[in-house]
Amino acid sequence: MIAAACLTLAFMQLSIWARDRTRLAHLLFAVLALTVIGMAALEVQMMHAQTIEAFAKAQRWIHVPIFGAVVAMVWFVRSFLGTGRLWLAYTVCALRLLSLIVNFSSGVSLNYREITGLRQIELWGESIAVADGVFNPWTRLGQLSLLLLAAYLADAALAAWRRGDDEGRRSAAIGGGSLALFVLAAGTHYGLVLEGVLTPPYLVAPIFLFIVLAMAYELGGDVLRAERFYRQLQLGNAQLRESEERFRNMADTAPVMIWLAGTDKLCTFFNRTWLAFTGRTMNEELGNGWTQGIHPEDFDRCLRIYGEAFDARRDFTMEYRLRRHDGEYRCILDSGAPRFAAEGTFLGYIGSAFDATDLKQAEQRMRLVVEAAPSAIVMVNGEGRIVLLNAQAEKLFGYTREELLGRSAEVLVPESLRAGHTGHFHDYFQAPSTRALSTGRDFLARCKDGSEVPVEVGLNPIDMPEGMCALASVIDLTGRRRAEAEAALQRDELLHLSRVAMLGELSGSLAHEVNQPLMAILSNAQAALRFLARDPGNSDRIRHILEDIAEDDKRAGEVIRRLRALLMKKQIRYRALEINEVVLDVLGVLRHDLSNRGVAARTELAADLPAVNGDPVQLQQVLLNLIMNGCDAMNGALADRRLTLRTALSADGEIQVSVTDRGRGIPPADMERIFEPFVSTKAEGMGLGLSICRTIVTAHRGQLWAVNNADRGASFHFTVPAERGPSDEQPGADRISD
């Protein structure tokens, strides 16, 4: 009966295994069932043995199916539950194998060393044989193996229990746990029978039958689950069809063009957007049909990219021209990605494409705009790397585009400025704003050849998709600087020339100024020679003469010094100076001219004036101009030709210099106009004098203005700030330009 049941089960499981070779558990179960049949047959033989030999033979051979059952059980559990300690599994199998070897090599069997006799006992109305003999100590080996097997099974069941879900737990409890119990029971029963504690018969086979049944239940559950799964699969297919429908609907309404390709690279689907674009039918496009629309020039490249990406199962993006329904080739940006099933099977490709022509044109336009920009443009990303530059930038820095793209913007900064630049750069991205990088001082850019160019840099933050970038527009200031320098030079030249012209007007008086002392010197020297020739003894007289000569010589030298200062073309140099000294110096130069014109100059110079910061020659030029203008204004006057020069400290700490004449005065309408260039009230005036004066005074951070006096004539006043100390900022030469 047992045999029949087991045989049925064995065939069932074997057939399952035969159909699906991966289901090792079913094979092992079949083996176990067969061994149980063996065991049952041998047990029956043992029970019905008439001789000791027959009993011994059956008992010896029963260990073969037991070995088979143990091994099958061990690997069944491992295969079915996926748990169990491997070393324990091997140990159990090895011990059982050892038991089998011992069984055939020592004594009668593993159990008996020697069987002394057989006796018949009555069981359930049947007489069965029971052996009496010497117990074989090697039996303990077999028992140990069974004990370990039970431990192995229990451990495997526990591990499966801990790990598994409800299903898994049940499998673990029934499969692993029951097996362990049954093994333990079988082992114990067998041992007790051998010990003589229990009476036979051997009930190994029936117990194993329970094991087989337990296992069969489990495996049967598997079959049931398979059935359930199959039904779910059928339901799934329906759902799948529905989702495919949904996909098509979605794809057809998507604004992008969508295509699908199978594993053979041939296209299997195009959405309506695609078909509307190409104006072709699905059948025309399917397979390789769609490639007919590719622009011939792009064809090879396009198919190469597609094929290569396909073979490598890589994502790809390519750009090609595709013929639109109206025959126009449009620029298409096409991206594809491989599709995989849940278990990882490659299914083909899915791709989307869109008409990027307008985008490309916009991009092209943007690039053209950047290229056409008159200044050099460099875009730098958050890491300080150059990501974009235009032709002007190439020209300015002397690098080609390829040399700069991706490099740190620091290569464009002179080494001396780099430390500061990195800090600035960092700060900039902390608080990006539109601003000039080079405010105030000149900023230098470093070119490829190592030269440094003065530049003005404007920064604009741009929030790009790849992060914050800074757009720097760089303007080469070399030309501007040169022009500025030239303008400054011309300005200096003009000031100098007007000074020279003014002194030219004074040349007569100035020659007189020099010639007076020279006259005195010559007369004295020649007189001395005559005196010496006539009366060599009179050294007193000679000494006086020589003293006079020395004095006159110094005087001539002083006159020449003053003229030299005015005539020389010196760089403008600001320094602390006493304004009263400037006034007296000018009067020294003009003294003779004034007396020639019959003008009496009077000075009212304030004592203890603070020093002013200025260029003495330029301030003298202003005074020369104002004094000569004053004299000219009094040309017609017959009497009272007085000119007053006054210095004073104003309330707001400025030093004010005034030149007051007693002349015709200034027509009120001309009061401001006279300071404009080329405006003159004099017949032979160039009209530059006062405009130059104002330029100079403004450069000294002062003011120049004119007022008519209450009674007669006009007064010109100008102010110069008092020097407040060495920390006070020097007025720059560039300020003349305003």
Place this chain on the structure above:
Amino acid sequence: MNNPVPTVYLIDDDSSVLRGLGRLLASAGMKFAAFDSSLAFLQNFDPTAPGCLVLDLAMPGLNGLELQQALAARRSELPIVFLTGHGDIATSVQAMKRGAADFLTKPVDDQALLAAIRDAFEKNRAHRRAREELAQIEQRLATLTAREREVLEHVVGGRPNKQIAAALGTVEKTIKVHRARVMQKMDARTLADLVRLAERAGIGTGRGQ
């Protein structure tokens, strides 16, 4: 008045120039007087004193040219040697037109200056002599009677006695007497002498015609 020592009048506003020039003149043994302005000179001006002016052109107050005019107005005979710090052609032409003796540019060499002064002295001396001579002639002319003066004018005009007698409505003999008296009063030994004296006094050289 016959032989007084001529004086150089130095006028310059620059005291050191004045001192130097003074020393030079002293070393050359010349008599000089120094003034630091035109006005100072005018206050001490003696029209009869011989000499010359060494005058600076550019000066406060009255300048050189103005002083020249002022002296001309006072009929000064003192020649003027102008000194100037710079050669201004327009000024020098004006000065020379108004009778400047010389126009020198500072600094001037002693030889040139002294020579100019000597020339000026000479000029002054000649001028003074001519003026004295004329005064003498006019003194003599003053002694002639009206008839004698008439006869003198005709004689200097080169007319023979007969014509003069006819013109004056008298006889030739009377004319001869007048003529001899004129010769005597004018201290003229020959007719040529008489003509020269009359010319110096401005008589006869075309003025009579």
